[in-house]
Amino acid sequence: MTTTAPDLKKPRGKKRGGGVLGNTGLYLATGVAALLFLIPFYLIVRNALMTDPEITGENWKWFPTDIQWGNITEPFKDETVDFGRALWNSWVVAVLHTSGILLICSLAGYGLARIPYKHANKVFYGVLVTLMIPTAVTFVPSFVLVSSLGWVDTYRGLIIPGLFSGFTCFLFRQYFLGFPKELEEAARVDGLSYWGAYWRVVVPNSLNFFAAMATITFISGWNSFLWPLVIGQDPSAWTIQVALSAYMTNQTVNYHLIFMSTAISILPLVLVFLFLQRWLVQGIAQTGIKG
Amino acid sequence: MSTTTKIDLANPAPAKPEKARPRRGLRANATLNFWLFTGPFLIGLIVFVFVPMGWSIYLSFFEARFTVSPSSFIGFDNYRAILDNPDFTGALVTFTVFAAFIVPTTWALSLGLALLVHRIRFMKAFFRSVFFLPTAVSYVAAALIWKMSIFNGVRFGMANTVIGWFGFENVAWLANPDPPWYWLVIVTLRLWLQAGFYMILFLAALQNIPAELYEAAAIDGAKPGWQTFRYITLPQLRATSTAVILLLLIAAYQAFDEFWNLLSKATWGQPPLVELYKTALGENQDYGQGSAGAVILTLLILIITLFQGKIMGFGRGEEAK
Numbered sequence: 001m002t003t004t005a006p007d008l009k010k011p012r013g014k015k016r017g018g019g020v021l022g023n024t025g026l027y028l029a030t031g032v033a034a035l036l037f038l039i040p041f042y043l044i045v046r047n048a049l050m051t052d053p054e055i056t057g058e059n060w061k062w063f064p065t066d067i068q069w070g071n072i073t074e075p076f077k078d079e080t081v082d083f084g085r086a087l088w089n090s091w092v093v094a095v096l097h098t099s100g101i102l103l104i105c106s107l108a109g110y111g112l113a114r115i116p117y118k119h120a121n122k123v124f125y126g127v128l129v130t131l132m133i134p135t136a137v138t139f140v141p142s143f144v145l146v147s148s149l150g151w152v153d154t155y156r157g158l159i160i161p162g163l164f165s166g167f168t169c170f171l172f173r174q175y176f177l178g179f180p181k182e183l184e185e186a187a188r189v190d191g192l193s194y195w196g197a198y199w200r201v202v203v204p205n206s207l208n209f210f211a212a213m214a215t216i217t218f219i220s221g222w223n224s225f226l227w228p229l230v231i232g233q234d235p236s237a238w239t240i241q242v243a244l245s246a247y248m249t250n251q252t253v254n255y256h257l258i259f260m261s262t263a264i265s266i267l268p269l270v271l272v273f274l275f276l277q278r279w280l281v282q283g284i285a286q287t288g289i290k291g
Numbered sequence: 292m293s294t295t296t297k298i299d300l301a302n303p304a305p306a307k308p309e310k311a312r313p314r315r316g317l318r319a320n321a322t323l324n325f326w327l328f329t330g331p332f333l334i335g336l337i338v339f340v341f342v343p344m345g346w347s348i349y350l351s352f353f354e355a356r357f358t359v360s361p362s363s364f365i366g367f368d369n370y371r372a373i374l375d376n377p378d379f380t381g382a383l384v385t386f387t388v389f390a391a392f393i394v395p396t397t398w399a400l401s402l403g404l405a406l407l408v409h410r411i412r413f414m415k416a417f418f419r420s421v422f423f424l425p426t427a428v429s430y431v432a433a434a435l436i437w438k439m440s441i442f443n444g445v446r447f448g449m450a451n452t453v454i455g456w457f458g459f460e461n462v463a464w465l466a467n468p469d470p471p472w473y474w475l476v477i478v479t480l481r482l483w484l485q486a487g488f489y490m491i492l493f494l495a496a497l498q499n500i501p502a503e504l505y506e507a508a509a510i511d512g513a514k515p516g517w518q519t520f521r522y523i524t525l526p527q528l529r530a531t532s533t534a535v536i537l538l539l540l541i542a543a544y545q546a547f548d549e550f551w552n553l554l555s556k557a558t559w560g561q562p563p564l565v566e567l568y569k570t571a572l573g574e575n576q577d578y579g580q581g582s583a584g585a586v587i588l589t590l591l592i593l594i595i596t597l598f599q600g601k602i603m604g605f606g607r608g609e610e611a612k
Contacts, residue, residue, distance in 0.1 A: 111328030
């Protein structure tokens with residue numbers, strides 16, 4: 001392990017973190033790793049703001065001679081791929097995907113965790129069975145169903161089949177099992193029904209968890225590729241990921257345009273990450289497993 | 292409060308209340324409410340998960356080309372055909388090679404990053420964000436950066452520029468299976484993209500190791516550094532490590548996006564899901580054979596998952612490790 005290397009050479013006492021040398025090695029290793037991790041982001045910005053002759057030029061240029069701000073509008077003018085449409089589709093799909101999953105799976109998770117129905121356990125086993133099989137592996141049967149419903153190339157086809165996530169339901173159930181019972185009981189004493197207690201007491205007191213789940217779900221919705229590729233047979237139904245993929249197989253390669261499109265596609269998520277990182281990290285740490 | 296929810300598959304906590312509710316009428320009320328809360332989800336689960344799977348199993352025994360309604364019963368012919376297809380069995384080999392590369396490297400890198408971030412004080416949040424940020428990027432976008440900029444086979448690709456400074460010739464990273472440089476492209480991409488995610492899991496686990504353990508070790512004369520790492524940190528992380536390794540394995544099994552985009556025109560390096568896509572949605576649109584392939588891949592992942600359950604000791608709780 002790189003961290004321990006400085007300590008190996010010169011063990012310095014019992015204090016963790018070592019002395020000046022240990023710390024220097026530690027920060028050096030972290031700094032180098034961080035620089036390597038930032039290279040791809042740097043390349044997106046560099047290529048997005050350069051001209052093609054500069055990108056493909058004889059000598060490597062670290063920064064554009066003149067920053068090409070005009071590149072920003074180019075993806076929207078491109079005639080081979082309807083980038084604006086794809087961007088809009090991605091927003092619609094990711095937002096509806098996230099709100100749908102949160103609504104449906106949180107209700108089910110609460111029902112399974114807290115409503116004393118005698119067969120609740122059997123129902124829960126039915127949900128657990130679906131956890132064993134990742135949805136990606138079943139895209140063929142799902143496509144068969146969706147195409148028989150005539151949902152190919154529609155928002156319905158892109159969104160609805162993904163809303164019934166056994167995993168999200170499972171995570172909500174686990175969360176609600178740990179929700180303080182006293183709060184709900186107080187609400188029930190005040191005469192609220194299960195439904196009323198859920199919306200007026202449980203949800204308002206669980207906003208942190210909802211935020212964490214929303215962030216994780218939004219990211220996976222925005223970034224998903226296989227299902228939109230299967231459903232989006234017609235370019236009008238492409239999401240931004242399918243559009244980016246199409247750029248890579250295009251006949252003519254237009255570097256600055258491709259990288260500007262990539263930058264635009266990544267921007268919302270980078271913002272989500274930077275501003276909602278607290279919830280995201282908390283959510284991942286709490287649920288242990290991915291979204 | 293533990294920071295990780297234990298996945299308690301074998302003994303799900305009872306949904307019924309420990310103490311009987313004091314008020315009357317609640318039980319009938321409960322049945323109705325249960326279905327009110329879970330109904331929409333369960334209906335969707337049946338329609339969009341169970342029905343397609345059942346249909347797919349049914350379809351796998353029929354001739355179904357260019358149509359999703361079966362034409363004639365052919366028994367196990369679809370299974371025989373797809374298992375005889377060298378592309379499909381080759382895909383399973385590709386997965387094995389890929390897993391052999393990506394699982395240990397991601398494990399080591401994410402653990403290494405977690406140890407770094409855990410120990411530094413200055414700009415801790417900044418470094419954590421830097422390593423975590425790639426998780427925001429889609430595999431498609433990452434594939435684009437890797438293919439068009441870093442590992443572009445032409446002279447102005449970044450990797451070729453860098454090796455050019457040391458006097459090496461250009462390498463066609465993706466366009467040539469021999470030597471198989473494409474593995475370097477694929478593995479570095481996934482490493483970059485997912486290491487930060489697993490780093491977060493390791494960080495959470497590192498924070499849960501009691502400080503007394505290190506103090507006791509110091510009193511016993513253990514040197515900080517390798518010794519404490521080997522005899523305290525690593526064993527304390529065992530549960531997380533096992534979980535991470537098996538998650539990585541399942542994620543590798545489902546790899547599609549980056550292979551599809553990096554090797555779109557190639558015949559080599561095709562993982563199972565790409566082959567499945569080509570069978571069911573490619574030129575032949577053979578849904579019968581595609582369904583058979585889906586059933587086979589599902590059974591394989593089930594075996595991996597059950598094996599995982601066994602190793603992770605679902606239901607035994609963390610103290611039983």
